[in-house]
Amino acid sequence: MPELPEVETIRTGLEKHLIGHRILGVEVSVAKIFPQGKEKLVGGNVISVRRLGKVLIVDLDNGFSFLVHLKLTGQVVFSSPGFPNQPNKFTHVVFSLDKGSKLFFNDSRKFGWIKVEKTTDVAKEAFVAKLGPEPLRDLTLERFVKLLSASRRPIKILLLDQTKMSGVGNIYANDALWLAKIDPRRPANGLASKEAETLFGAILKVLKDGIKYQGASDQWYVTAEGKKGSYQEHFLAYGTQGKLCVRCGKAKMQKFFLGGRGTYACPVCQK
Numbered sequence: 001m002p003e004l005p006e007v008e009t010i011r012t013g014l015e016k017h018l019i020g021h022r023i024l025g026v027e028v029s030v031a032k033i034f035p036q037g038k039e040k041l042v043g044g045n046v047i048s049v050r051r052l053g054k055v056l057i058v059d060l061d062n063g064f065s066f067l068v069h070l071k072l073t074g075q076v077v078f079s080s081p082g083f084p085n086q087p088n089k090f091t092h093v094v095f096s097l098d099k100g101s102k103l104f105f106n107d108s109r110k111f112g113w114i115k116v117e118k119t120t121d122v123a124k125e126a127f128v129a130k131l132g133p134e135p136l137r138d139l140t141l142e143r144f145v146k147l148l149s150a151s152r153r154p155i156k157i158l159l160l161d162q163t164k165m166s167g168v169g170n171i172y173a174n175d176a177l178w179l180a181k182i183d184p185r186r187p188a189n190g191l192a193s194k195e196a197e198t199l200f201g202a203i204l205k206v207l208k209d210g211i212k213y214q215g216a217s218d219q220w221y222v223t224a225e226g227k228k229g230s231y232q233e234h235f236l237a238y239g240t241q242g243k244l245c246v247r248c249g250k251a252k253m254q255k256f257f258l259g260g261r262g263t264y265a266c267p268v269c270q271k
């Protein structure tokens, strides 16, 4: 699933390409992805592209916005005469734009969604209203430490809970815990304050690296330009099962499941 760095990379791309375009029409071929409100977007000019957690928000000058969640396999791809991209068999929504441009929403698994809201109501939208603070924005170290001390859940499961903190998903949680040398199974409230501080720094570091490399394209993710990111070439722990830990060199990375999600850790240096 695209996480904060992937969605932020898409946001940056849309900010560059989409702002200033007028929406001429919206075609929806899978109704559950975009069930209602498309007519409210027609005629609107894109004025800003924001992100809250893993949700993209495109604001128009007519008082409406649309929210996009990519879930597991969603893609948002821009196309213009100078930057052509084609729809494919997973293209379920097509925004026709002025100046011969288009915006495609592609989604193989069809778990993604698009919703229309008044711009003034975006923060009250049910999904957005539940999002916790996010690293790199409003989650402070102090708040992070409090969050950990209030939970007995395994630390990795807590990191993935979007209502506690938003933006971190399975890839970056695995990598941050490896970087902080913390066993993903430990109860969150069992971390010493020094460890919590180290982990907080590790989360910021991996998210920034993710953004620097334009996200991780190990599966479906592509940028708004339809290109792959390269963070997958820099994974620290995610997907490394069976390989020697690159830090200690003493053990092979293990894979196990925690809360149903693939978890990768070094049995020697993550304690």
Ligand SMILES: [Zn+2]
Pocket (backbone or CB within 6 Å): 245, 246, 247, 248, 249, 250, 251, 266, 267, 268, 269, 270
């Ligand atoms: Zn190790």
